[in-house]
Amino acid sequence: MKKTYLGAAFYPEVYGKDLPTLKQDIEFMKKGGFNVMRIAEFSWSCMEPHDGVYDFEWLHTIVDTLAENGIKTIMCTPSATPPAWFTKKYPEALSIDESGRRKQHGARRHCCSNVPVYREYSCRIAEKLAKEFANDPAVIGWQLDNEIATFDRGCSCPDCMRAFHTRLRQKFGSIENLNKAWNLNMWSQAYESFEDIPHPDERTWSNPSLISEYTSFNSDSHADFMRIQAETLRANGVTAPIGTDMMPFFLQSHPKTTAPLDVIQFNHYNTLDNLWVSTFWFNYCQNLKPDVPFWNTETSTSFNGSAAIPAARYPLGFCRINTLLPFAFGSEMNCYWLWRSHPSGHELMHGSVITTQGRPLYNFNEIEQVSALLDKSEDFLASTKAGRPDFAMTASCNTGIMFIASPTVEKFDYIKKITEAYHSFFGTGMLPQVIEPCMPLDDVKVLYSPYLMTLEEGDFAARLEKWINDGGIWIAGPLTDIRNSELAKYPDSPYGILERITGIYNDFGMSAASIPAKVVWNSGLVGDTDVWTDVFTLTDGMESLATYYSNDIEPSPLDGLTAAAFCPVGKGGVIVLGTQPDAAAMAEIARYAYAKAGIDPGVTSDSNVLAIERIGERNGLVLAEVEHRAGSVQLDGSYRDLATGNIHSGTVELRPYGFMVLEKL
C-alpha cells in the first residue's frame, strides 16, 4: 500500500449527476499516479435536492468507480454551500454583512455558524453522509466544510450577538469586571450590561479589546461548528480521520479548530515570489498536533484564479517542487485544487490538472515526475520525522488575532514578520520547529519567541518559566510578553514576566521608525533597527549583546544604550531582544543560544536551499531549492539519493527548484 497520497479536489457533479466525464477523468488520474480524490464539499444541493429528500447514488458511483481504479476518497461535509431551498426557507441563517444587510444566496459561506437551524441542517446532512459512507473502506478521510474563517469583523446577527454576550458573561461574570479588564473608564465607554456591547463593526472606531474578543469569538464559533459536525460523523460510525482544511492565516485559530479533529488539513497557494513561505506553514502544520497526520489538501498545479488569472509566475519545475515540499515537512498527502477546470461560473480561470475539455495541462509531466519520486522515497519518508526537536520558535494564532486588533506599529503584519524571522535560519543548519505556545517544551533546548504579544495562553507562561529555570535558553522579543490576555499593558512593568524573571530593566521603548538609530551586535555585525527599539539597563551577571548608536546622518537619542542582552535565569537564561535583528544577526544570536544550550547546528547550505533533517528509524536529509536559482549544500557525510541511487558527499549542487531525498549511509 502507498504511504503517500497524491490527489486533487474533484467536482464531477458540475458536469451532471450522470457523471459524463468520469471515465476520462479516471484515465488521466491513473496516468498521473493519483491515488486520492477529495469530493462533495460544495454539493449539498446534489445530495439533498429538496428539504429531507436525499440522493447519494451518484456519489456512491463516484466513490466506487474511483476505488475500483485504486483511488481513495476524502469525503466532505457540504456545509459551506447550503442549497437555495434552505436559504429561502431560513433567511435568518444568512450572515449579516458590513452594510448591516443579510448576505445572499449564490456564493460560499453565506450562512452564520451560530444560527441553530443552520447547525441543525448541517449536522443532518453530515449524519446522512456518514450513514452512507462511514463504512466504505474507500473513504480514507473526511473534510468538514471548506476554508472556514472570517475575513472581516464577522456576522452581527441576533444569534451571534446573543452568543457573544453569553460568552462575555461567562468569561467576566459581571459587567464591572469587563469594564475594568477592558479599561472602559476611558472615553466613558463603560457598559451597563453585557447586552449593550455592540458588534465592533468597521465603520466604528471600535475598542481594540472588543475587536480582539470578537475575532476570537468568530474563530471559536466556527471551531465549535466544526466540532459538532465531527461529533455527528463519529456518532454515525465514521472512524477515518476527520479534519477541516485551514488557510495560512491566523484569523481562525488553528489549535482551537483542530483540537477535536483527527488530521491537519491545509490549503495554500504560492508563486515564484513566495514559495519559501509555504515551508513555514508546513513546518507549523506538522507540529500543530504531532500525533495526527498532516495532509496538504489544496495547492495549485499552476495559476490561481476565479474570474481572472492573476499576474503571478509559475516557472518550469514549479509544479514539481510545489507538490513535493509538503512531503519534506511530514505531510502524507498533496492534493491539487482542482482536478478539472470548471466549465463556467465561479473560479473557472483556476489552474488544474486537466482542462474543462479533458486535456492535460502543460505541466502534467511534472506531476508524473512527482509520482515517480514519491514511489522511490515514500518508505524512507514514512519511517522518519522532519527536523530536530531541540530548536523551536513560537507562532501563535492567539497573538496573531491580538495584533490584528492592535498592530502596535503601523502596517505590522505578525505572520509576515515571524515568517521573515523563520527565514533567517535558512541555510544555517538551525531551522527551528514552528510551534504554538500550547505545545510541550520537553525536547526543546532553545526557544525563539519573536513578537509573542502575550504569554497568557493557557499555562504557557508558567511552563516557560519552569523550562528556563530547568536550563532552557529563551530568545524573547521584541514585542514579546507586552500585553495580558485582554490586550492590556501590565501596570508595573512593560512585561508580564520578563523583568521579573530576568532582573533586566526596560528604560523605555518605541517604534523603530520613530527614532534614527543603528545597532551594533557583539559579533561586530552592524544593522538597522527594525519594528521596535527597547532600551535596557542591565545588572550584574547579564551580558550586553547589542548597542544602539547614531546613524551616519544624525545623532540618535539612543546612542550607546543597550539593545539586547543575555540574562542568566536558573540553569538557563533569556536573550532579550529590544529590536529585531536582521537575518545575519539573528543567525548569530541563534548560534550564541545553541552554544549556551550545548547543542550543535546541522548541515549548512546556501540560503535558497532548505536542508531538512529527517530523523527516525532511518536518517537523512530532504533538500529543496525554493528561490528558482542554483544552490548547494555542505553534506556532513555520505548520502544516497533515493531517486537516482547516486551517492553524494561533500558539496551537493541543486538546480533551480531542485528537490532531493537523501538517506544517510
Add this chain to the structure above:
Amino acid sequence: MKKTYLGAAFYPEVYGKDLPTLKQDIEFMKKGGFNVMRIAEFSWSCMEPHDGVYDFEWLHTIVDTLAENGIKTIMCTPSATPPAWFTKKYPEALSIDESGRRKQHGARRHCCSNVPVYREYSCRIAEKLAKEFANDPAVIGWQLDNEIATFDRGCSCPDCMRAFHTRLRQKFGSIENLNKAWNLNMWSQAYESFEDIPHPDERTWSNPSLISEYTSFNSDSHADFMRIQAETLRANGVTAPIGTDMMPFFLQSHPKTTAPLDVIQFNHYNTLDNLWVSTFWFNYCQNLKPDVPFWNTETSTSFNGSAAIPAARYPLGFCRINTLLPFAFGSEMNCYWLWRSHPSGHELMHGSVITTQGRPLYNFNEIEQVSALLDKSEDFLASTKAGRPDFAMTASCNTGIMFIASPTVEKFDYIKKITEAYHSFFGTGMLPQVIEPCMPLDDVKVLYSPYLMTLEEGDFAARLEKWINDGGIWIAGPLTDIRNSELAKYPDSPYGILERITGIYNDFGMSAASIPAKVVWNSGLVGDTDVWTDVFTLTDGMESLATYYSNDIEPSPLDGLTAAAFCPVGKGGVIVLGTQPDAAAMAEIARYAYAKAGIDPGVTSDSNVLAIERIGERNGLVLAEVEHRAGSVQLDGSYRDLATGNIHSGTVELRPYGFMVLEKL
C-alpha cells in the same frame, strides 16, 4: 447649405427663462462659425414646472432666435433629469443603489428606466415636446436622454427584479434550464424558481454568468427606454433623425441601443495622452449603422471638469485637431460640451467656448480655423466615405460586457486591448474598419478578431464560417471563440468553432503572465508574449507562423511549441493567434493576410500620422497628426490641399497636430 455642422451644447435656461444672455451668445456663435446648438436635455423642470403644466415659450424663443441667425437646433428629451415634483410624488421611480437605498434628487439619471411611471412621464414630456417642435424646420435632429448607461451593477428595485425574472423565464423557459446553462450545480447555487435569483450586487461574490446577464439586462432596459421615447416622438410627427448620445464604453450596448434610432450620436473627452484613441471610436461609430449619419455630439474645447479641473494637458492646436478628427471618419458634425460655462453648481469647472461672463476662451481662434477649413473641404468630405472596406476588425459590445463579468486575465480591459490592437495599424496603410459582429462581411476580405470572447452573437458564427469558406481570411485570437453566449466554456473543445473548421488542436493555454516565454514570428521578429499563450498542434497543410522559446533568464515550459498558425479553410483560411503580437508583428500578420487575400495596403506614414483614405465620387486622403510631434506621409501620387490649394506629392510633412484634407488629382 452647409454640409457639416459645428455646434455646442447650449444651456440658456440656467441663466433664466428670460434668456438674458441669448443675444451675446448668438454674436459669438456667428463669429465662431457655429451652425447648430444642442438644447434642453436637462431642462424638464423649465418645460413642465408643475405636473401637467407646460411652458415651451422660452424654448421656442431660443430655437427661433437661433434659426433667425442661421443656427439649427438639436432638440433633446429631458428624461435624464426629472423635476423635483416628480421624484417627490413617485419616490418608487428612484433607482436603488449599491447600499440598498433609493437614490436622491439633485444629480442626474437617478430614476430607473424600468419603472412604469417614470417611463410614462418621460414619454409624456417627449410627446409634448414633439408636438411643439416636430414641424419646426430649425430642429434638424433629436437627442434622447443623455449618456444613458449603468456604471456599476445597476438598480435592484422591484420593477427591475420583476423585469429581470421575466427576461430569464422567457430566455430559459424553466429554472432547470437556467441552472444547467449557468452550471449552478457548482456551490449548490441552483435556484428553485426564477424569483429567487438575486441582484448581483458588488458586496457578493456573484456568479459571472449572473453578472453578465444583469449587465446586459441593464443595457437592454435603457435601450428599450430609448426605443419607446423614439416611437413617441415619431408618433407625434417627428421626422428629423433621432439618436441618443453614447459614450466610449461597452457597458451599454451600442448596436442594441441604436438599432431603433436614426443617427449615431457620440460623446468623448480625450487629452494629449490619448487623443489617438478617439479615432478608434469615430471609426466604430461610422460603421455602427452605415446608412445613418454619425454626429459627434460632445467633446471639449479644452479642459474637462466638474467641481475641479483634472491635471490633463491641452497644448496649442489641440482644440483644432480634436474638433476636426471626427470629420475625417465620416462624422457630419462636431458639438462642444459646452457653449458657455455654467455659473454655479455642478460641472462649472468644465471648458467651454465662452466663459460664464461671455468672454471667449484662449482657443477661440482655433475654432475659427476649424470653421474656415470645413468651409473649404465640406463638399469633398460629403462626397466621399472614409476608409477601404476590405479590411475590418471586430469590436463587440456583447464581448465587452462578458469580459467585465469574467476578465479572464487580471486587469484585462477589452476596450483598451482592442484599441491597442487597432493602433498597431497606424502608419501601415492598413487601417481597418472597426465593425460589430452583427455587421455584414460582404466587402470584407480580411477580418481581424482580437479577444472576441464569443462568436454566439446572432448568426455571426454561421456567417463567419461561410465567409471564410468563400475566401475570407480571418485573423482570430487570442481569447477568441472561447465561450458560449452564457459565458460557459465549450465541453469538447476550448473553442466553439475554431478547432472544428480549421482542424488545429489547442494543446493548452494559460495567461501570458503565468509563464516565462518569448515568441519568434516567421518574419524573424522577436517579441514578448502578451495576454495569453495558447499552444497548438498543427496538421498537414497548416503553416506555423510563430514559435515560443525560452527567454534570456529562465527556461520556458513552452520552448519550441507553436504560438500561431495559418490554417486553410475552403477558399479562405484562418490565422490563429495563441498570444497577442506586438505592433510590429501584428502589422506583419496583416501583411501576410493581405497577401493571402490578394489585396494591397494604402499609403504609409509615420505611426503618429493617420492617413485616412476618402473614397467615393471624388478620392483623396485626410491626414491627421495625433501625438503632438512632427510626422510625415508617403503619398502615392499628386494631391491638392483643399485648405491652401497647394499640390503635394512624395513625402508630405505635418506639424504637431497638423490636419490636411487632400484631394487626389
Add this chain to the structure above:
Amino acid sequence: MKKTYLGAAFYPEVYGKDLPTLKQDIEFMKKGGFNVMRIAEFSWSCMEPHDGVYDFEWLHTIVDTLAENGIKTIMCTPSATPPAWFTKKYPEALSIDESGRRKQHGARRHCCSNVPVYREYSCRIAEKLAKEFANDPAVIGWQLDNEIATFDRGCSCPDCMRAFHTRLRQKFGSIENLNKAWNLNMWSQAYESFEDIPHPDERTWSNPSLISEYTSFNSDSHADFMRIQAETLRANGVTAPIGTDMMPFFLQSHPKTTAPLDVIQFNHYNTLDNLWVSTFWFNYCQNLKPDVPFWNTETSTSFNGSAAIPAARYPLGFCRINTLLPFAFGSEMNCYWLWRSHPSGHELMHGSVITTQGRPLYNFNEIEQVSALLDKSEDFLASTKAGRPDFAMTASCNTGIMFIASPTVEKFDYIKKITEAYHSFFGTGMLPQVIEPCMPLDDVKVLYSPYLMTLEEGDFAARLEKWINDGGIWIAGPLTDIRNSELAKYPDSPYGILERITGIYNDFGMSAASIPAKVVWNSGLVGDTDVWTDVFTLTDGMESLATYYSNDIEPSPLDGLTAAAFCPVGKGGVIVLGTQPDAAAMAEIARYAYAKAGIDPGVTSDSNVLAIERIGERNGLVLAEVEHRAGSVQLDGSYRDLATGNIHSGTVELRPYGFMVLEKL
C-alpha cells in the same frame, strides 16, 4: 507666579477613581517642571455614573492634590463621550452615519450636536461641573468638549435636517430664492420646498452649493453647541477663560467657534517632515482673537498613535523645539497629549511624558530643558508680542469650506497651498501675520490674499476696498474673489470686485496643468506656472509684473501674455497674480509691495530658520530652526541670549532644531 504654562492631558480616571498612580504622577510632574494639567474631557461616566447621580469627589481630589503641588488645572466638559446609560436611553441622540445607520456607543463624538436631549444633558453635566469648580482657584481655564468637528458630510438625523431646513428658510426666505441662488434650473434640480432638500451624502453627485452650505451648517451646529456650553458655565459662576481645542483644519470654522469663547485652544501633531507647518497655525491662532490668550492644548512629546504607531520620525531635539515653538508665536501654554500612556483600549500606542508603568520616556530631559528655558525667558515673552503688524496674509475658514465643496483644480488643497505660500517668506524678514478676513486691517500696510475664493465674508469686501483706497497694497490671487458667498461665479466679471476697482481685464483663465507655459517675472526670475493661469489686459497706469512664455518643449498658447500686474487704486493699489509664484518670486513680489507701501523688511536668515520679532515693552527676536539642519540669522544689532546670557551680533548660527530667545540691547 509663572507666566508660561507647561502641561499635559491627564487621565488618572482610567487607572481607577481611587487614583492609585496620582502620587507617582505628581513626582514626575514636579521633576519635569509642569504647572498645569488638563483633565476630565472624556470622564462623563465617572462624574455621572447613572442618570442624575453625580460623583465629583475623585475629581476634587485630583485638582486639590495637583494644586497642593503647584499644578493648576484646565477643567473640561465631557460632552464628547456621553455615558452608555445616555446613548442607551436616548438612541436618537446618536448621529446617522454615511451608511444611513446610527453610530454606536464605544468611540468618541458619536452624538449629534443638534439633538435637543444631548444638548440638555451636556449642559446639565457642564452646570454640575461649574458648580463644583467655578470658584476653585486651581482651575485656571476650561475646555469644552474635544476636537469638535465633522470630517465627512456629517449627520443626517431628523433634528439635523429640520435645523438645516430652518436655516435655509431663514437665509433665503423662499425656495425660489434658493433655487435661483444655487442655479437649480440646471439639471431640473429646483426644489419645491425647503423640506425637499436632501442631505448631501457622499453616494450622491451632490450639488457643490449644497455641500458647502451643509458643511457650514455642521460647523455652525457645533459652534452653537459650544456656545451654549460656555453660557452654561458662565451662568454657573465660571470666570476663568473658556475655550475649545480646535484642530489644524478648516472644516470647523475657527472664527465662528471661538467667537463666544475666551481663549484660543489648539491641538497639533507634526513630525520631522512638517514641523514648520505648525508655525503657520500658531501664527493663525495668535491672531484669531488678539485680545484673548492662545494656549497650545495638545501636541505629542514624540510619536502619535492609536492602535499602531505611524512611521514618522522624531529626531533628537524634536520634543524640545516642538514644545517651544508655540511660545514664539504668543502662546502662553504648551500641553502634551498625554501625560501617561493609556493602559489599554484606544490610543494606547501614543507617545506621552511617562509610560503606563510610570517610567519617563527617552526625551524627558528635553522637557526639563524646556522648563529651564521658559524660566529664563517668560518675563521677556510676557512683555512682548510676536511679529510686526504691517504685513498680513489672509487665511479663511469660510474659503476653506468652499474649496472642499468646489476644489476648482484637481487635488487643490487650500490649507496646503496657503501654508506653502506662507513658507515663501521664511528667511526674508517679511513673515506675515496670518489673519482671517474678519480681522481689522488698521495696522496692515500690505495684505496678501492667495486663493481667497470669495470676499463676501461679512463686510470684508467693503473694508478691503476702502483700505486700498486709503493706501493699502493688496496682493491678490490667484483664485481670489472668483465666487460669491453661494459658490456661484459672478455674471459680468470673473471677479466680484477686482476688475471693477482696478480696471484690469481678465481675458481668460484656466488650470495651470491644462496648458504648457512658463512665467518670467519682472525681476528676471523664471518659473513654472502653478495652480492657475489667468491672462490679463492692462490699461494705462498699470505695470505688468510677469509674462507667460513658451516652455522649452512646446509652444504655449499664452506666449507673451500678461500673468501679473500692479494696478494703482486711490492712494494704494492691487497686485493681481494670475498664477501662483514660486517662493523666490513670491518674496520679490512682497519686496515690491513693501516698497510701494514704504515699509522695510526685518532681519533675514536661512530659509530653515524662523526669526520672529517680539515687540512691546521690550524688543527682541525668537530664533527657531525647523528643518533639523544647521542655519544662520543676520542680526541687525546686538542681542542677549536669555538662556545663556551671551551677547550676539552679526551672524548667529543655530544647530539643528536650535531655539533662542534674544532680547535686543
